[in-house]
Amino acid sequence: MPENVETSETADAGARPAARPGGRNARVRSQILAATTELVARNGVAGLRYEEIAELAGVNKNSVYRNWPDRTELVSDALLQYAEDSAPLHDTGNLRRDLVNFLIVFSERLSSSIDRAILQATIAAPGNTDLDKAVRAAYDRRLAIARRRFDSAVEKGEIPPVDSYFVTELLSGPVYLYINRRRHPFTREVAEKIVDIVLAGIHATTP
Amino acid sequence: MPENVETSETADAGARPAARPGGRNARVRSQILAATTELVARNGVAGLRYEEIAELAGVNKNSVYRNWPDRTELVSDALLQYAEDSAPLHDTGNLRRDLVNFLIVFSERLSSSIDRAILQATIAAPGNTDLDKAVRAAYDRRLAIARRRFDSAVEKGEIPPVDSYFVTELLSGPVYLYINRRRHPFTREVAEKIVDIVLAGIHATTP
Structure with missing residues (x-):
């Protein structure tokens, strides 16, 4: 854990x-x-x-x-x-906390040796399109968990209606870069800044 | 072009x-x-x-x-x-427009065959740490261009002071996922939404 x-x-x-x-x-x-x-x-x-x-x-x-x-x-x-076991996202009723925790678990899985090895194995075999599909389907499933949490937040009025695919990419994209570039550590503070800016930005740009 | x-x-x-x-x-x-x-x-x-x-x-x-x-x-x-030739970021005086254009050029380079091939070649040789460093240095150089633009916007008072490394990852991370997942096209509209939410979020979360 x-x-x-x-x-x-x-x-x-x-x-x-x-x-x-x-x-x-x-x-x-x-x-x-x-x-x-x-x-x-x-x-x-x-x-x-x-x-x-x-x-x-x-x-x-x-x-x-x-x-x-x-x-x-x-x-x-x-x-x-x-993928399903990788990134749990529990609904504690506090969207900010749930998303921060999700990003932290996501980051730890991304930096695990098993994730890196799968990435290497699949990129080394780019001709195998079935495998390519399998990897993408696995990522989709992982992120679908985040999407469901967003959809429920929209339903409950916690945030304005959003394109949950877009917001999930917006949140998890920077995590991906932090982990793969290894220039700066990905900390809880970084996760909180990402979530805070994205949530505030959604509120501010929704008419 | x-x-x-x-x-x-x-x-x-x-x-x-x-x-x-x-x-x-x-x-x-x-x-x-x-x-x-x-x-x-x-x-x-x-x-x-x-x-x-x-x-x-x-x-x-x-x-x-x-x-x-x-x-x-x-x-x-x-x-x-x-990398230097890949992602030009011109200072037209309009931060939003410059960042949107930067993300679009970045996305097109990421989906180019040369970028994908370099990624495959380097991931296939993970033991070669010099090469690994070279690839990361190249990415850093590419993103340093965006960082400079941010720093100048802060100087001119266009945005509140920001950690330009963080903001650059926040902006380019989702582009990276859109291109590599190939689930939805990365359009100018998506680039604009990313830039608008991130800029509004920075304004809203800065005291």
Whole structure:
């Protein structure tokens, strides 16, 4: 769990496979997806072997084949599960605090070795458009969580109506640059400044 | 020249080598750097050969060796020249218009094949820290242009004092995500919304 996140609820995000509901098969699927993500991060997509996935997940090789006859679909699902678990955004009723916490978790995931490795693996294989789609779908899912929080804030009248896709990019874009440039540390203070300026700017520019 | 940039001054950016002052040696150096950037984009850094650079630049191989005995320094200088030519930011006296134009040029460079290829080539060689430094230095140079424009706006009282590094990341971060996600087009309207919200937010949050 990230140190500087205030709400204790985000601790759930760490307990990935066991926390998933749905009995044994759901648990097996979740273990396979986690193992796949780890192996993609470690060896890239080209080197991905079902035997290794099964071994790392502690399941029978047939379970992998039966659930995912298609390898691209397996990678896509694995990245989606990873993305969903990556950036929790809880609705505590305080939009500013929720967004600041979201940006901090987002920044810590972006700087994790698994995220960097996935980025490298996927950029190294730009010809594989299915994988490209999988990565983008995973990012979309991650940001969809932020979008839902925005939509609910608009509904409750906390902020004026906004294009939630646009605002999500506006908030998370600078985080992306801070992490990837490594010129200045991304701190809670920076996250708060981003959220404050963007929220104030939205209020000020809405007629 | 990007279609939707209003000021005609940015046309200068296209006429790279010839526009550089300083006589024959400066012109030769500039041609070598442009050829280096193109070859890095085409083949990556590992495959870079001085013979090919000389041939593409139309200069003698000895000119390349004499000016850049060190290959990493050559790549670094090439990326820096590319970055400087990439994102012109003219001071027309209208901060909003200048920033909108800057974001549009920035977005077009980010989506160019040469930028994408450089990104791939450098991410594929993460162990090469000199190259990594060169890439980051090039980005810094590109953004330093925006920072200077901000500092001058602060001096003239157009905006309250700001951390220009922070604001530059705040403005260019969303552009980066729009281009790399390819989910929605990056238009002049989007650029204007980013600049308007950020400028209004800075005014509103400054005591």
